[in-house]
Amino acid sequence: MNQSTTSEPLSPQNVTPTLPQKSPMARVRTGVIVAVVFLSALALGGWVWALMALVAMAQCFEELRKMLLVREQTASRIAFYSAIIPLTILAQLGKVDWFWPVLMMGFTLSCFQWLFKSPKRTIADLGATLLAMLYTGFLPLHAILIRNFDLQQFATQPFWQQTGVQLLFLIIGVIACSDIGAYYVGKAFGKHLLSPELSPKKTQEGAFGGLIAGLLFGLSVALVINFPLHHAFILSTLLVICGALGDLVESKLKREAGVKDSGGLLEGHGGLLDRLDSYLFSVAVAYYYIHWIVREDGIAKEWASLLSQLLSGY
Secondary structure, rough: OOOHHOOOOOOOOOOOOOOOOHHHHHHHHHHHHHHHHHHHHHHHHHHHHHHHHHHOOOOOOOHHHHHHHHOOOOOOHHHHHHHHHHHHHHHHHHOHHHHHHHHHHHHHHHHHHHHHEEEEEEEHHHHHHHHHHHHHOOOOOHHHHHHHOOOOOOOOOHHHOOOHHHEEEEEHHHHHHHHHEEEEEHHHHHHEEEOOOOEEEEHHHHHHHHHHHHHHHHHHHHHHHHHHHHHHHHHHHHHHHHHHHHHHHHHHHHHHHOOOOOOOOOOOOOHHHHHHHHHHHHHHHHHHHHHHHHHOOHHHHHHHHHHHHHHOOO
């Protein structure tokens, strides 16, 4: 028997599907449709924005779940949706203090499934469920919280004058400009690879160019919306770093799954997770930086109160 005809066992490295070529027109058409849907939901805000966020989280979860299944790791749909649906409602209502009890409920349900579901789940399945719950659920939820900043105060204003819209424009613009700057600077001057194992095309020079582009955009928008410049500098830097982190995290997930794209939902662009990976960590970090540091609200007040109590004892 000819050994060359012997089939190889499937592995994450040789199961990469053959994807259709991404035509420029398909990319443009899909990009326009996505932009219209996104801008419409952003302008309407409220429950429309929350519903769009929920649909996006569900799609990202399904794409992540398929990638994890390649490694025989099963993320529980029941645990994910039982936590994310109520969390979306709570986020829209501004009930941030209720987040952790709901996440604990999801964790508890995941543990029950791990212990008792037949055939029994493994510890890897439990880890996959928790990863999916946090990565494609909890993190992007903060886009709802940001959209609702000062909503009651500016509810009667045109949507482009509302605080949440302006902040999301700053966040999205910084990351988008960073990606564009990194691409062109890396293409023109890139010589030193940033992380060859995770992303063989990203360079240190490109990363620096992306940082400069993101900072320039962030500072420019801050001048227009009266956002403190020193905070805009710090926040833009954090956004560029977190955007790169999100991109590398998804690159590693795809590499381990042996796939080029997370899915095929967006013609010419791959999966939705491919398009949102840079924003998952960024929106959460942006929310807490603005809420805690810029506005000195939430935990920042508790820190100040605790420090005052400690100092009063001396």
